[in-house]
Structures are given as structure tokens and as C-alpha cells.
Amino acid sequence: MTTVKEQQIIQAQFQERMNQDELLNCMRCGFCLPSCPTYIESGFKETHSPRGRIALMKAVVDGLIEPDEDVERSLELCLGCRACEPVCPSGVKYGHLLEEARDIIQQNKRHSLPVKLVRNAVFKGLFPHQERMRMATGLLGFYQRSGLQTVTRKTGFMKLLPENLATMEKVLPTVPSMKEMKNRPEYLPPHGTQTKRVAFFKGCLMDTMFLESNNSTMKLLQLAGCEIVIPKNQTCCGALHGHSGEKDSAKDLAKRNIQAFEELNVDYIITNAGGCGAFLVDYDHLLEKDADWNERAKAFTEKIKDISEVLYELDFHKKQKLELPYQVVTYQDSCHLRNVMKTASAPRVLLESIKGMEYREMKDADRCCGSAGIYNIVESEMSMQILDSKMEQTKATHATTIVTANPGCLLQMKLGIEREGLSDKVRAIHIVDLLIEASA
Numbered sequence: 001m002t003t004v005k006e007q008q009i010i011q012a013q014f015q016e017r018m019n020q021d022e023l024l025n026c027m028r029c030g031f032c033l034p035s036c037p038t039y040i041e042s043g044f045k046e047t048h049s050p051r052g053r054i055a056l057m058k059a060v061v062d063g064l065i066e067p068d069e070d071v072e073r074s075l076e077l078c079l080g081c082r083a084c085e086p087v088c089p090s091g092v093k094y095g096h097l098l099e100e101a102r103d104i105i106q107q108n109k110r111h112s113l114p115v116k117l118v119r120n121a122v123f124k125g126l127f128p129h130q131e132r133m134r135m136a137t138g139l140l141g142f143y144q145r146s147g148l149q150t151v152t153r154k155t156g157f158m159k160l161l162p163e164n165l166a167t168m169e170k171v172l173p174t175v176p177s178m179k180e181m182k183n184r185p186e187y188l189p190p191h192g193t194q195t196k197r198v199a200f201f202k203g204c205l206m207d208t209m210f211l212e213s214n215n216s217t218m219k220l221l222q223l224a225g226c227e228i229v230i231p232k233n234q235t236c237c238g239a240l241h242g243h244s245g246e247k248d249s250a251k252d253l254a255k256r257n258i259q260a261f262e263e264l265n266v267d268y269i270i271t272n273a274g275g276c277g278a279f280l281v282d283y284d285h286l287l288e289k290d291a292d293w294n295e296r297a298k299a300f301t302e303k304i305k306d307i308s309e310v311l312y313e314l315d316f317h318k319k320q321k322l323e324l325p326y327q328v329v330t331y332q333d334s335c336h337l338r339n340v341m342k343t344a345s346a347p348r349v350l351l352e353s354i355k356g357m358e359y360r361e362m363k364d365a366d367r368c369c370g371s372a373g374i375y376n377i378v379e380s381e382m383s384m385q386i387l388d389s390k391m392e393q394t395k396a397t398h399a400t401t402i403v404t405a406n407p408g409c410l411l412q413m414k415l416g417i418e419r420e421g422l423s424d425k426v427r428a429i430h431i432v433d434l435l436i437e438a439s440a
């Protein structure tokens with residue numbers, strides 16, 4: 001619970017920092033309502049819509065309401081999927097408003113000691129340090145390979161955890177060895193004639209828990225004729241920090257990444273995770289008030305490209321023989337890949353070019369699956385409600401393969417498959433891994 005003094009500080013910060021022109025841009029037309037998962041799943045509650053949340057922010061700025069627990073709760077329940085932005089006729093940058101509001105609240109309220117310790121451990125102690133990420137992932141690998149996983153499942157220990165966490169444990173990927181995680185390339189030559197010189201943003205979780213998808217990405221780039229450089233001193237993109245009210249830490253990470261990539265003389269900086277890519281491409285906004293970094297951030301963001309866009313641009317689907325045994329495939333959009341990076345058609349074109357399989361478009365494939373970073377952990381009830389709706393649309397396609405373009409979406413769809421008892425009939429896979437299968 002925030003104190004009166006904390007609310008006064010938060011309100012003053014809202015008045016000073018919130019972009020009032022952006023708040024006024026919202027015309028309350030309601031075009032955003034059908035696109036908002038929390039508005040729909042909450043039974044059409046106005047304060048759980050983009051329009052309603054903007055109204056709350058503006059009311060705080062205008063001094064009409066206090067930034068109390070109800071306001072904070074409304075902002076917390078937002079997925080941050082930004083599906084409202086493409087449909088907004090005024091072009092309101094809702095995601096920027098949400099991140100600023102969350103940062104103001106989180107930095108000016110008292111946290112309990114356990115919450116403070118966890119936030120510091122995650123945001124400052126873990127994600128900015130790749131060696132620690134490898135160690136943490138290595139512990140998970142030890143759990144999987146040592147027999148502890150079998151023991152905990154047989155003894156029923158997992159039943160002590162919340163249902164969604166216990167199910168999540170079942171769908172986690174097999175973690176690579178520490179040797180594999182440490183032995184990462186810094187340069188890869190193209191296969192055949194060179195088409196582009198690119199840099200690869202390897203990410204933190206992607207280069208540990210989802211290392212095989214990173215390997216698939218680099219193989220695809222080589223097959224497409226790309227010379228690849230992978231700077232060793234890159235770090236976490238900062239998305240988790242930026243979305244969770246740790247904006248200063250996100251800025252520090254952004255500066256480290258800009259420094260790591262800016263002297264490489266590459267055509268593109270490639271990502272394979274929609275959430276990371278969307279935050280990277282927003283670095284110019286993140287650092288817009290920093291005169292020393294804003295132009296450098298703009299030069300960085302202009303080179304960010306998703307792997308599917310690059311493969312499409314280089315006619316990979318036309319030049320490479322792609323074939324798979326018959327299966328029904330559907331695609332679940334990564335919200336940030338579609339709504340922020342504006343990439344929607346390229347993944348579909350690549351999938352539809354694979355011979356032997358049948359592609360079926362899912363209804364509302366552009367609607368969030370409920371993963372949203374750590375949302376499925378901290379807001380499990382709403383997340384599972386959204387996932388259940390998503391699985392109904394998925395089952396209607398009769399797909400045996402669900403393709404995603406983001407690690408969080410991948411785990412969430414695997415979670416949905418497990419919850420529906422379909423793990424022996426349906427699989428979820430990252431698009432780069434499926435394309436590698438099809439290229440073999």
C-alpha cells in the first residue's frame with residue numbers, strides 16, 4: 001500500500017514526466033477496445049482497456065484522482081502487447097506511456113524487503129551479467145540431468161507449486177551444457193556468395209536456455225549468404241527492466257549494446273526474439289532526452305531487423321529447397337514483432353513456402369497469448385484465461401505444429417498444449433528451428 005506522501009511524490013512525477021501531448025492524443029474513440037486482451041477477458045471493464053488506462057494516467061496528471069492501488073493495479077494488469085497501437089487512428093504511443101507510468105510508480109513506492117531483494121537480484125544481479133545467466137541456466141541443466149527432476153516429479157513435490165508453474169516445469173527446453181553455452185562463436189562466414197554483412201544480437205535467455213534456436217538462426221543466415229559477427233560484449237536488451245519499472249537500468253543496458261555494435265560496419269543487426277527486437281528498436285525513444293546518446297541510438301535502431309524479414313528480403317524461401325513431411329502448421333504472432341517491429345507477413349510467406357506441409361491461419365493469431373515476459377508468472381490468473389482462449393482458436397485449426405517467433409510465446413504455447421493434454425499430438429516450435437528442419 002502506498003502512503004499519502006508516496007502518492008504525492010508519484011503524482012508530482014506524473015505531472016513532470018508524462019508526455020501530456022501523447023495523453024491528449026487519445027480521442028477515446030474506442031478503436032483499441034476489440035484489440036485489448038485484458039479488456040475482453042475482464043468482461044469489458046473500461047479501466048482494463050488502453051483508453052481507460054490513458055484516462056487514469058491523465059486524471060493523475062490533472063490531479064483529479066490519486067495514484068492509488070486501483071490505478072497501479074490497472075497498469076499492472078496490462079500485458080504491454082501494444083496491439084492497441086496499430087489500430088489507433090491518432091497513433092498514440094501507448095507502450096511509451098505505460099512504461100513511463102510504471103517506472104514512476106515503481107521508483108517512488110516502498111517495496112517490502114523480500115520484493116526489493118528479488119527485484120535487485122533479477123534486474124541488477126542476474127540479467128545484465130551473461131556469465132551469471134549461464135550459471136543460473138546451468139543449475140537448471142543440472143536439475144534436468146542429475147535425476148532430481150525425476151525425483152521431484154515422482155514424489156509429488158511439484159504439486160506444492162502453483163499449477164501454472166508446475167506445468168511450466170514440464171515444458172522447459174532441455175538446457176545445453178555449460179561447455180556449449182561458453183563455447184560461442186564471434187564470427188561465422190557465409191555459405192556461398194556473400195549477400196550481406198550482419199551482426200547477430202544473441203540475447204541472454206536465447207543464448208542459454210534457447211541456445212539451439214540461436215544456432216538455427218545463425219545457420220539460416222549463413223545459408224542466405226550472410227557474413228555474421230557476434231560481438232562478445234553485448235548484453236541483455238533491457239526489455240524486462242523497461243517493462244517493469246526499472247528504466248534507468250534499461251538505459252544502461254541500451255548504452256552497452258549500442259557501444260558493442262556501432263563500430264561493426266554491418267548492414268543489419270539481427271534478432272530472433274520479438275520481445276527483444278521491439279525493445280531494441282525503441283532505444284531511440286528510451287534515450288531521446290540524452291543528448292550524448294540519442295543520435296547513436298537512432299543509428300543503432302535503424303539497423304535492427306528480425307530474422308524472418310532478412311530471410312524474406314534475401315529470397316531465402318525461393319533459393320533454398322524447403323520441404324517437410326505432411327503436417328498442419330499454424331502461426332502465433334509475437335505481439336511485439338507484429339505491433340512494434342511491424343513484421344507479420346514475412347514469417348507467413350516463409351512458412352507457406354515449405355513444401356509438404358499445410359499452412360492454416362489461426363483466428364486472432366495477432367492476439368496476445370498471455371506470456372508477455374514474466375506476466376504469466378506474476379499475473380497467472382489472467383494469463384491462463386487468455387491462454388485458454390488462445391488454445392480454443394489453435395485447436396480449431398487442427399494444427400499439429402504451432403510456430404512462434406519469440407521464446408516467451410514458445411513456452412506459453414507449450415504450456416497451453418500441456419494444459420489441453422495434447423502433448424502427444426501437437427508441438428510448438430520457433431520458426432527458425434522449423435526452417436532448419438525444412439532445409440535439412
